[in-house]
Amino acid sequence: MKKQSDFYSDLEPFLQCKDHTVSQELYDVKRNKTYDMLVTYPVPKKLEDYYKSENYISHTDSKKSFFDKIYQFVKNFTVKKKVDLINSFGFENKTILDIGAGTGDFLKVCLQNNWNVFGTEPNQQAREVAVKKGILLHENVADFSNQKFDVITLWHVLEHVENLSEFISQLNNLLSENGKLIIAVPNYKSDDAKYYREFWAAFDVPRHLWHFSQQSISKIFTTENFIVEKTLPMKFDSFYVSMLSEKYKKGKMNFLNGFWRGFVSNWKARSTSEYSSLIYIIKKS
Numbered sequence: 001m002k003k004q005s006d007f008y009s010d011l012e013p014f015l016q017c018k019d020h021t022v023s024q025e026l027y028d029v030k031r032n033k034t035y036d037m038l039v040t041y042p043v044p045k046k047l048e049d050y051y052k053s054e055n056y057i058s059h060t061d062s063k064k065s066f067f068d069k070i071y072q073f074v075k076n077f078t079v080k081k082k083v084d085l086i087n088s089f090g091f092e093n094k095t096i097l098d099i100g101a102g103t104g105d106f107l108k109v110c111l112q113n114n115w116n117v118f119g120t121e122p123n124q125q126a127r128e129v130a131v132k133k134g135i136l137l138h139e140n141v142a143d144f145s146n147q148k149f150d151v152i153t154l155w156h157v158l159e160h161v162e163n164l165s166e167f168i169s170q171l172n173n174l175l176s177e178n179g180k181l182i183i184a185v186p187n188y189k190s191d192d193a194k195y196y197r198e199f200w201a202a203f204d205v206p207r208h209l210w211h212f213s214q215q216s217i218s219k220i221f222t223t224e225n226f227i228v229e230k231t232l233p234m235k236f237d238s239f240y241v242s243m244l245s246e247k248y249k250k251g252k253m254n255f256l257n258g259f260w261r262g263f264v265s266n267w268k269a270r271s272t273s274e275y276s277s278l279i280y281i282i283k284k285s
């Protein structure tokens with residue numbers, strides 16, 4: 001197992017980003033050449049304080065603004081696609097653990113598809129919203145240490161995990177021998193990331209501690225006795241991220257420009273496979 005310190009060694013300057021959601025503070029984003037991964041530096045001592053914002057939409061079901069409504073509409077569509085994906089695996093027991101389950105929408109649809117659902121979410125407000133949907137979420141992954149799951153999902157969660165190496169080791173212990181690990185993360189090598197640079201919304205410092213490439217996911221998980229079986233695009237993410245990036249860059253929302261940059265990013269990714277966000281289907285090696 002790799003040490004946590006390995007991810008903070010061999011760093012070189014990459015760019016500097018601003019926390020647009022909570023603190024307005026500046027953070028360095030450095031490149032780890034060994035893993036082809038970017039690292040947010042430094043990590044705040046009270047990282048949980050940086051999630052305390054009404055603008056952190058994954059912890060609410062807010063539909064206040066037009067942008068919120070777009071997010072919720074797309075979320076409902078993509079949740080169905082995610083469930084179609086896990087249904088395609090054909091597991092008999094159909095046990096699933098969703099880590100960082102937010103307000104429970106994904107697990108709710110899994111339950112409707114006869115999955116035995118389990119989930120974690122550290123944010124109390126999000127857990128309370130999930131309970132109203134009939135989804136009981138635990139606060140910590142450690143609560144499931146004696147269980148095995150056919151599928152473990154992390155939808156835009158891995159980039160938030162503080163102790164990366166220890167966490168991946170936990171995933172290995174929780175996943176059944178023939179199970180599937182599904183990880184979705186932003187891709188800093190996408191065209192929209194290159195275009196917006198320090199204004200790219202998916203950097204989301206300091207909440208996003210790690211910024212992955214396809215090479216870094218493959219290398220990190222290979223050292224932990226996993227193998228990447230398949231990679232799938234998340235095509236809607238480029239539009240959402242580009243619209244938010246426009247706001248960060250120019251101080252106001254420009255839906256037309258954001259939509260265009262999202263389209264361009266997806267178009268270029270048809271030949272490069274570098275989509276704004278990617279889903280990795282991973283199994284034990």
